[in-house]
């Protein structure tokens with residue numbers, strides 16, 4: 001029987017089995033940012049340790065950077081301290097830093113692939129949950145905690161429990177107005193937010209193969225929201241084409257040799273999976289979350305479910321969600337008024353996301369009741385979008401066009417919801433208080449759906465505007 005990509009990558013990076021039964025796994029690429037690294041560097045200093053592989057370690061700033069005025073020192077003292085810490089730490093430990101003025105700066109999960117740092121067959125680690133994004137390239141990528149950031153800095157290794165592999169096959173082709181975001185929201189809706197615990201998800205099937213590399217990143221980005229420790233897609237010609245010529249990808253003959261190796265790391269046709277789940281991609285519709293977990297979603301044509309329609313174990317969190325969100329069971333989600341529209345985050349801030357949203361926006365004006373933001377995921381995306389005139393389309397419609405960063409995904413910067421505002425958001429988490437206000441409410445959806453909601457002033461089916 002053949003092996004899955006997960007097994008091949010795991011075996012290729014396994015240093016030894018530890019007495020605990022865990023695997024000591026070598027990490028090919030370590031990405032760091034300003035929020036989860038300061039304590040790790042402090043521990044390194046206290047233990048008089050050096051960074052084992054500075055040439056496999058890259059730093060960017062994203063979570064706390066303001067997306068409008070970027071003058072230093074920042075008004076937020078804690079943000080300024082974090083920025084100073086990453087500047088000092090990367091200098092002391094000789095690690096490249098893509099700071100706010102560097103053309104390579106952006107959200108960590110956007111710039112890794114964009115720069116060709118993320119490659120098939122690799123292990124990737126970063127102190128951020130959505131590191132699973134890098135799996136879109138056939139890498140096995142783990143979000144890690146601060147003490148593990150220290151471990152990887154000091155040893156370039158992680159102690160990891162082996163995972164089972166579930167192949168999630170999305171069959172058929174997606175309909176008009178249905179995007180990668182709708183695919184992953186429906187996978188999480190069906191399998192649950194804890195359905196992937198103990199698993200890596202291998203996304204496969206015609207609908208996945210048909211996605212662009214950017215769309216594949218959206219799917220893998222939210223694997224973690226379904227409980228999976230990692231999510232990946234086997235590399236193919238689209239993957240190699242995307243990587244060719246990128247700054248840190250192999251060049252010339254080395255690229256051709258790399259492609260041969262990358263191909264060998266893809267899952268064998270007769271690979272064993274611990275579980276297989278099939279989803280009909282052709283039946284999916286634009287999807288919106290109605291609750292306080294990414295699993296609480298529905299088609300834009302549906303009504304908020306009644307407790308009786310839910311599994312017993314889902315009813316408590318549903319009751320919590322009705323109260324927090326101010327929605328009633330049986331209420332259509334379409335027509336829900338919004339106050340803020342946010343297009344951004346490591347899930348959906350790439351150039352193809354902005355192009356799709358701009359197509360919806362073009363020739364329209366944003367509702368006067370809505371505060372709309374477009375935040376490109378990297379300075380490179382911002383530059384490309386401006387060269388294409390996308391910023392003008394957004395600005396003419398009434399959107400604010402911002403600098404690259406995490407912005408309102410997490411609101412560790414000045415972009416925050418106020419009070420009970422409702423935000424149509426292309427980000428990945430709709431947890432209580434996620435967007436900066438303890439009572440703020442988030443409706444997750446695709447960037448095109450956010451654009452449509454911004455214009456209508458309420459949740460609307462984007463297919464009616466195409």
Ligand code: SF4
Nearest residue numbers: 130345346406409410
């Ligand atoms: S955009 Fe959001 S999820 Fe992604 S890295 Fe930034 S804060 Fe984390």
